[in-house]
Amino acid sequence: MAKDNRQRLGRAEARDKLLRAAARVFLEKGRGATVEDIAAEAEYSASALYKHFSNKDDLFRCLWHRVFTEMIEVFTNEPPMDLPFVGRLKWTLYSIAEFAENDRDLFLAAMANSPIAESPMTLDEEFLEKHHQMRDAFNQLMSRGIEEGVLRDYDPATLAMAMGGSLQALTGHWALEGPFPLKPHMDDLIELFMNGAAKKPED
Structure with a gap:
């Protein structure tokens, strides 16, 4: 059979x-x-x-490429409607949450087999190309926030690293300590990103 x-x-x-x-x-x-x-x-x-x-390592590497390609699609796809920056950012992070939760085994195994920790000299061109695609898409999203006047006039790459690092930390925590609903935590990330973590002085 x-x-x-x-x-x-x-x-x-x-x-x-x-x-x-x-x-x-x-x-x-x-x-x-x-x-x-x-x-x-x-x-x-x-x-x-x-x-x-060709072998087990090839299979695990393809596993990472498969998930990374879907992640890039999340960042490069257009929302079903025109959204301002915060709505677009939320739509993107929610899409990542849905992908991770709906394909948890694939997502976790790919994270564990990421070649990102390898020496840059050993990374293949396909991985670097995909990394650059995701980086550029995230930078463009941050540029949109600057243009709309809702983000401070930082280098978009700096803003992308700040948001991306927080997102990576959250998904890593979810991988180790989860599963738990990701979307509420995505909302917290957006609030911290937009408003900052420092306590404002009392009036």
């Missing part, structure tokens, strides 16, 4: 099934997971897995 199922799957569907199986196995066994473990979880043979991925 499994063989017939594999025959009906196209290449993209088969890769998706294997990536999702890899995510589940990784979250259960960590880097001790084997190709055989992943293939069995996907109801494939190891030889069938090797038709799509």
Whole structure:
């Protein structure tokens, strides 16, 4: 039966099934997971897995690329309606929350296998290109806030790093301590970003 199922799957569907199986196995066994473990979880043979991925490291790296590509789409897609800066920022962060919560295994396994900690000299061109796409999209969002007069006239890249660092810290906390609803925490991030954390002197 499994063989017939594999025959009906196209290449993209088969890769998706294997990536999702890899995510589940990784979250259960960590880097001790084997190709055989992943293939069995996907109801494939190891030889069938090797038709799509060269080895376990290639599979985990593709897992990260898959999630990172979807993250870029969140940042580059246009909202269904024209929104001012704060509404657009909220729409973007909520979209990330929905993606993380709806595809938690994939999201967490990808975060754990991110090549971001590697030396910049070892990062492949595809990863760097995707990183630049996300960076540029976030910078453009911050530029919009400056143009609307709701953000101070900082370098957009500085603002993007401030918001992006907070977002990364939140998703990391969610990965380690969650799951918990992300959207309320996204609201808190936006409030802190827009109003600052310092207590205002009393009048």
